[in-house]
Amino acid sequence: MTSPALRVNRVHYPVTVLGFGTRLGIWVQGCPLACRGCIARDTWDPLGGGQVSVAELAGLWRQAVRLGADGITVSGGEPLAQPAGLGELLAAVAAVRSELTSQDGVTRHEPRRELDILVYTGYEPEELSAEQQRAIGAADVLITGRFDAAAPTTLIWRGSANQEMVLRTPLGRRRYAAMAGYRPEKAPMQVSIESGRLWLIGVPRVGDLRRFDSGLRGHGIRPSAATWRGGAP
Numbered sequence: 001m002t003s004p005a006l007r008v009n010r011v012h013y014p015v016t017v018l019g020f021g022t023r024l025g026i027w028v029q030g031c032p033l034a035c036r037g038c039i040a041r042d043t044w045d046p047l048g049g050g051q052v053s054v055a056e057l058a059g060l061w062r063q064a065v066r067l068g069a070d071g072i073t074v075s076g077g078e079p080l081a082q083p084a085g086l087g088e089l090l091a092a093v094a095a096v097r098s099e100l101t102s103q104d105g106v107t108r109h110e111p112r113r114e115l116d117i118l119v120y121t122g123y124e125p126e127e128l129s130a131e132q133q134r135a136i137g138a139a140d141v142l143i144t145g146r147f148d149a150a151a152p153t154t155l156i157w158r159g160s161a162n163q164e165m166v167l168r169t170p171l172g173r174r175r176y177a178a179m180a181g182y183r184p185e186k187a188p189m190q191v192s193i194e195s196g197r198l199w200l201i202g203v204p205r206v207g208d209l210r211r212f213d214s215g216l217r218g219h220g221i222r223p224s225a226a227t228w229r230g231g232a233p
Helices: 054-067 083-100 130-135 170-179 208-218
Strands: 005-015 023-028 050-053 071-075 116-121 141-144 164-167 189-194 197-202
Touching: 005 054, 005 083, 005 189, 005 197, 023 054, 050 054, 054 083, 071 083, 083 116, 083 130, 116 170, 141 170, 164 170
Parallel strands: 023 071, 071 116, 116 141
Antiparallel strands: 005 023, 005 050, 141 164, 189 197
């Protein structure tokens, strides 16, 4: 019997700009929605990235929690294009969370820390199939809706005004209710360099990528390609 797996573009810890606190970030590979203006076009190809077992991803989650993670964010790509693998992953994440937390929902034997599960999807809730609904059963928070380049927003963690933050559990509501309408002065962004590649993590606003590109060139750095222009990372 084949072990459950997901096709994944990348995994990163720590992520500090896609949800509450410090998080493990998983970007799945493959997106059938292909929203115009998407900054992560390298995640579209369903044959890109690589297969990663749910067991390995759960192990990375366990390690991140022990390093201080407050939660996990699954983005893409489109996570719900792989509903079977996503469901297995979120079930494994929830199992590790149950193992490492006490009955009141906070981490054992260390400072009190809750662990939440946040999933990005370009689908609207009413579009989801029964299988997709089951896949997100363990998610505390969903950020839903296709990216619409013609509808910019300053709402935190969202790329366009049509996207909604859906709070699905008591933990999700407790942790995120105050953030649902929050509009920070600047979009939270994070830069990481891995294997000679520069990753820009977060949800930029209109003009942010142009300023970022200009800033790099001002320091004598000329990117050979950029995912938001359709090039390889």
